[in-house]
Amino acid sequence: MTLLDLCAYLGLAATGAAGINLLLGLLISLRYSPVRYWPHRQINLFALHQWTAYATVVLLLSHPAVLLFLDKPHFRLFDILLPIQSPLQPWINVAGAGAMYLLLLVFITSLLRSRIGRPLWRKLHYLVFPAAILLFIHSILTDPDLKDGHPDLLDGGKVFVEILILVCFAAIVIRVRMRGKGLRPASSASAR
Template sequence: MGGMTDQVLWYTTRAAGAVSLLLLSGVVVLGLLARLRVEGRGWPRFLSAALHRDLALIALVFLTLHVVTAVVDPFTHLGVVSATVPFGSYYRTFWLGLGTISLELMIAVAVTSLLRHRIGPRVWRAVHWLAYGAWPMAVVHSIGTGSDAMSVWMLAIDVVCIITVGAATVWRVFAAPRDPLAAERRIAAMRAGAGVAR
């Protein structure tokens, strides 16, 4: 490939990675806040759920673009195996390995979300918790990979994502309902919805 094409691939890879990180951060924030019922009269819960789902799908599109352009970029020499087998690349092995694991966890979350009505809420929720592991790995992958990872603009994106998700996490932890029976009612509702007997 020519130099111009290589540059386009490099910029596309970085831009798609940055956009997917921003979108995934938004998805995590919406997921964290969804349990708090922060919706008001003008913002119903189904709208938050739809936004969460749609942002996740758009993030996966950008993530796919990020991976595909990284694989075909001749600079990295990744190949499909290196992009799909964690720590299988000679190029920035650790950092790419984290990105690969994060990608695979996000794929698992997406697939189980599509199959949610077939696999049941308990399995879906268990797999969905993987997003909380995938997101920090994606952030660390972002910080450790790429020749511009320490540039001001990329660090700013990383910091914004970390602060936003961190703030949502703190809010989720400290703004959780103080009703001691709320958890028991949720479990009972889940059991009733899944047809599970006590």
């Protein structure tokens, strides 16, 4: 496995972890109960959401860090932090960096939620949606071989990301349609 392969796999893993984290967050926002619904087991969705967030952040930070060790093309630290002049695909890399910065902002503010207050935290937490769009754009349009900038959209990694995009989009549409309802059990007062 080359460094370029490692970078691509870390990027795919980061995208997968971010997608799973987004889906878990949507379930939490719906008040989904894994005891009441499938799989009828006691699962702490909030803890799982936190751990996938940690995994996403580690993968997001290690993905571009691998680029620093490539000989060709040569990436500088500046090209990683602000990729407007990166050796290849600068605007696609800007989308990836934007997604990373937005997700880091959401992650850090989640750690500081009790200090900044729930209303502000909640508004900042909605930044995951534009971050997901930028992450998916970067994941789909990046040439994993760093050659000509023309990715193969039927490559296994790209198909994985495309399926993840469809699943996340469907989940977001369902969540928006269920706004205000969620999956809360009907209270005894409303049953009368």
